[in-house]
Amino acid sequence: MDRLQKVAVLTELADRMRERGSWCGETHLQKAAYFLQDLLGVSLDFDFVLYKHGPFSFDLREELAAMRADGLLELEPQEEPYGPKLVPTPRSKELRDRYPKTLGRFNKPISFVADKLGEKGATALERLGTAFYMKQKHHNLDDESLAKRINQFKPHVLVESAKNALREVREISSEAKKFKAA
Amino acid sequence: MPRKNTHEIRDPIHGFIKITDDERRILDSAPVQRLRHIHQLALTFFVYPGATHRRFEHSLGAMELAARIFDVVTHSKILCDEVRQFVPASQEKLDHWRRTLRAAALLHDIGHLPFSHATEKKLLPAGWNHERITYEFILSEDIRALLNSLTPPIRAEEVAKLAVGPENAKGEDFNIWDLLLSEMIVGDVFGADRMDYLLRDSLHAGVAYGRYDLHRLIDTLRILPSTAKDDKDDEKGDRDSGEPELGVEEGGIHAAEGLLLARYFMYMQVYLHHVRRIYDRHLADFLIHWLPDSQFPTNVDEFLTFTDDVVMAAIRQRARQGIDAAKRLAKREHFKLLYERNPDDIRVTPEARQKVYDSAIQQFGEESVRQDWFAEPASILSFPVRMMDERVVDSRARSEVLRKLPNAKVDYVFVAPDRIDEARKWLKKNQRQIITAEGESDG
Numbered sequence: 001m002d003r004l005q006k007v008a009v010l011t012e013l014a015d016r017m018r019e020r021g022s023w024c025g026e027t028h029l030q031k032a033a034y035f036l037q038d039l040l041g042v043s044l045d046f047d048f049v050l051y052k053h054g055p056f057s058f059d060l061r062e063e064l065a066a067m068r069a070d071g072l073l074e075l076e077p078q079e080e081p082y083g084p085k086l087v088p089t090p091r092s093k094e095l096r097d098r099y100p101k102t103l104g105r106f107n108k109p110i111s112f113v114a115d116k117l118g119e120k121g122a123t124a125l126e127r128l129g130t131a132f133y134m135k136q137k138h139h140n141l142d143d144e145s146l147a148k149r150i151n152q153f154k155p156h157v158l159v160e161s162a163k164n165a166l167r168e169v170r171e172i173s174s175e176a177k178k179f180k181a182a
Numbered sequence: 183m184p185r186k187n188t189h190e191i192r193d194p195i196h197g198f199i200k201i202t203d204d205e206r207r208i209l210d211s212a213p214v215q216r217l218r219h220i221h222q223l224a225l226t227f228f229v230y231p232g233a234t235h236r237r238f239e240h241s242l243g244a245m246e247l248a249a250r251i252f253d254v255v256t257h258s259k260i261l262c263d264e265v266r267q268f269v270p271a272s273q274e275k276l277d278h279w280r281r282t283l284r285a286a287a288l289l290h291d292i293g294h295l296p297f298s299h300a301t302e303k304k305l306l307p308a309g310w311n312h313e314r315i316t317y318e319f320i321l322s323e324d325i326r327a328l329l330n331s332l333t334p335p336i337r338a339e340e341v342a343k344l345a346v347g348p349e350n351a352k353g354e355d356f357n358i359w360d361l362l363l364s365e366m367i368v369g370d371v372f373g374a375d376r377m378d379y380l381l382r383d384s385l386h387a388g389v390a391y392g393r394y395d396l397h398r399l400i401d402t403l404r405i406l407p408s409t410a411k412d413d414k415d416d417e418k419g420d421r422d423s424g425e426p427e428l429g430v431e432e433g434g435i436h437a438a439e440g441l442l443l444a445r446y447f448m449y450m451q452v453y454l455h456h457v458r459r460i461y462d463r464h465l466a467d468f469l470i471h472w473l474p475d476s477q478f479p480t481n482v483d484e485f486l487t488f489t490d491d492v493v494m495a496a497i498r499q500r501a502r503q504g505i506d507a508a509k510r511l512a513k514r515e516h517f518k519l520l521y522e523r524n525p526d527d528i529r530v531t532p533e534a535r536q537k538v539y540d541s542a543i544q545q546f547g548e549e550s551v552r553q554d555w556f557a558e559p560a561s562i563l564s565f566p567v568r569m570m571d572e573r574v575v576d577s578r579a580r581s582e583v584l585r586k587l588p589n590a591k592v593d594y595v596f597v598a599p600d601r602i603d604e605a606r607k608w609l610k611k612n613q614r615q616i617i618t619a620e621g622e623s624d625g
Contacts, residue, residue: 004533026564049348050355052408052425058349066557069589070532071525077585081409081575083564084585091529098619126425137355153357155267156424 001102006044007067008099009036011088013110014073020118024085026064027053031125032117033060038136039173040109041181050153053122054129067092105181112179116172127157131165132173143167191242195381199246204332208285209242211328212486213292213319217241219489223383224297225461226452228514230387233452237291237298240382244367247374247400248287251366252280255405255428262568264407265426268358279363282336285329286344287367287374292319295478296493297465304466305478313350315480317342322482358426362405365428371442371565372403372428380444383452391447394440402434406566409576429566429574438565439583449558449590459554460516460596465493467507472496517552517596520605527617534617535593538609541616542595545608550598558590 001009010033017032018024034055037044046057064086067073072092075084096103103110117125130153134146141149147162157165189206190198201209208214217237226233254260256269256276270276293315295302302312319325320342329336347364348356356364368375377396384392407424430438452458470476472493479485501512510516520542527534539553564584565577578585597605609616 007532049352051348052361052427062557065589066591069557069591070528072532075578075585078579080579081573082579083409083576084578094619095532153355154425155358 001043001045004095005099005102006063007070007072007092008096008102009042009044009106009110010063010067011072011092012096012103012106013113014086014088016110016114017118018085018087020114022114022118023121024087025083025122026061026086027122028117028120028125029064029086030054030056030060031129032113033057034129035117035132035172036109036113039132039176040113040179042106042109043181048133050130050133054126054154055133108179109181112176116175126154127161127165128168128172130154130157131162132169135166135169193239193243193246194385195243195378196246199242201242201245204281205245205284205288207328207332208288211325213325213482214238214241214288216486216489217291217294219491220291220294221297221490222379223387223452224458225465225511226387226455226458228461229455229457230389230452233383233387235382235386237294240378241288241291243378243382244290244374245284245287247377247396248366249280249284250400251372251374251403251428252283252363254400255362255366255403260404262404262406264424265405268362268426269405270359278334278336279359281332282340283344283363283366285336286341286363289320289325289341290316290345290367290375292316296488296490297462305469305473305476307477307480310480311350313346314352315485317346317351318480319482319485320345324482362426362428369428371438371563372399376445377441380441380448383448384444387452389448389451391451392444394444395437399430399434399437399441402431402437404429404431404568406568406574408566409564409574409579427566429568429577432567432569432580435567435577435581438577439581442563442584442587446558446587446590454556454558454590454592456519456522456592456594456596457516459556459592459594460519460552461511463552463554463596464507464510464516468497468500468505468511469493471505471507472500515599517550518599518602519594520551520597520602520609521593521595523591523593530617531619535595537616537618538595538613541612542597542605542609546597546601546605550601552596554592554594554596556590556592 013032013036014024014029017028022028031054033044033046034048036042037046046060048055048057064073072089074087074089076087077084130150134150138146143163143166146166147159150157150162151159187203188200190200193199220237222235222237222240223233261269270279293312295312321338326338329338329341343351343354343360344364344367347368348361365373367373380392381396384390405426406429408427478488497508497511500508521538523535535553535555539551542551566574567577567580568574
């Protein structure tokens with residue numbers, strides 16, 4: 001995928017997330033892109049590591065900044081104490097109109113991620129993203145061990161919540177099979 | 183007379199930097215001493231003649247600032263209750279981590295290639311960058327043995343993780359304390375690396391834009407629960423995210439704004455200056471020609487032999503032999519700016535520079551055209567701010583300056599000096615046809 005195709009996919013993802021009620025701050029978009037890439041197989045070519053608030057890609061952060069500099073994404077300020085929302089601009093829509101094949105190819109995976117994650121807040125996304133990250137990295141561990149490991153790295157995620165998140169990841173992963181990118 | 187166990191080194195930014203006997207042994211190691219011969223700003227001295235400072239003094243400065251940050255933010259009277267559990271309680275553990283942090287800051291740049299960042303993307307094997315070299319060198323036999331021989335020993339694995347941070351310590355998971363410590367060195371907003379290089383580069387380049395209120399900033403730094411939720415997430419059960427990160431007291435917000443503005447200005451004035459950037463390209467061209475297999479080695483012993491002096495000597499020698507890329511550098515015959523990004527063109531297509539570059543190559547040939555681009559993500563960065571009434575808020579909700587801080591982004595196309603007049607006329611005549619949105623559609 002070249003850069004503009006990637007930008008088309010990311011701004012489409014942001015718009016779909018917003019349509020489903022997402023706050024769509026950087027945390028939300030980072031986690032949504034993580035699921036889109038690593039669970040749905042959309043090859044965005046971002047490298048995710050476990051960071052503040054779960055899986056995070058520094059490359060994606062750079063791309064979001066570049067998209068803002070190119071007038072494709074805007075920061076929409078919010079009242080204290082909240083951080084800004086990321087809003088795709090009309091110019092990004094014009095760009096997406098030039099990529100119907102790319103967006104057609106990834107329409108189902110994008111919709112799936114927006115449907116599953118759009119209503120979730122940053123805390124829930126952190127929990128879910130971290131659970132998926134740990135499950136991918138330590139696929140041989142059972143839920144009990146994984147939950148403890150999640151709690152070890154993110155002590156504010158209690159073991160019971162981590163287990164619930166792992167269960168939810170399993171359900172989402174199972175459903176996702178039908179929607180994976182070809 | 184008893185032997186000294188601390189040593190003072192004069193520094194133009196921080197006054198006296200004090201180091202222990204153990205730290206002096208790290209300082210005296212070959213990888214750190216090599217940094218005396220690596221320019222901090224590559225060939226920027228071709229544009230700003232004063233910018234001849236080296237990575238060595240920057241590494242000392244980063245160590246000094248990392249420790250100052252650590253001392254402020256871990257002070258028991260300053261820690262707020264929400265984050266106290268994440269910070270080691272015993273003085274012994276705090277001392278251990280302070281020593282580890284200082285060692286990591288001192289070693290954080292040992293993987294830099296000659297002339298720093300200028301050339302690394304093209305000249306290392308796939309998957310390598312200077313941070314990975316740093317990481318591997320800290321874990322190498324010699325540095326590991328050195329750290330292990332200190333009193334008490336320091337673990338190379340811990341030093342390596344903190345020195346490069348989560349972005350570059352591939353495969354390593356960072357717990358919250360690891361994240362906080364690495365943020366004190368390489369963090370995007372409040373890392374000692376950035377704090378030091380802005381002031382140091384500003385001083386040596388003679389560009390005042392890089393200055394900010396360092397003392398006020400460090401004095402107001404805190405470990406704070408993040409505003410986390412950048413939404414109105416009312417879920418119960420977990421301790422509502424609140425994952426701690428480095429932030430500031432409300433009184434430090436202007437100092438933080440000053441730091442990020444300084445960074446923006448330094449990028450636009452110095453780091454992304456178009457002449458400096460084209461010299462980086464010519465240097466990369468030269469190294470591709472000169473290095474065996476067009477790549478730097480990544481094993482420690484070979485790597486350590488490559489310094490700026492060695493490369494400069496080779497440039498002068500090859501220039502005498504008439505090698506083009508060497509002459510560009512030695513005789514200052516750099517390519518000239520043909521095109522740079524502007525809002526009108528970006529409105530048509532974000533790929534305007536690529537289109538100009540592709541067309542210019544067709545017109546003037548690959549050997550006469552170069553391109554360059556860079557985007558710097560300061561404006562989407564956020565950090566927690568603790569208000570006078572104890573609320574913790576997102577920095578961008580608090581600061582209009584941060585919300586409106588532009589991104590430093592450049593796009594350049596350069597052409598050989600003997601073709602530049604012709605190229606400028608050509609572009610003036612054809613720009614409208616070249617920069618179009620057509621042809622991008624895959625529909």
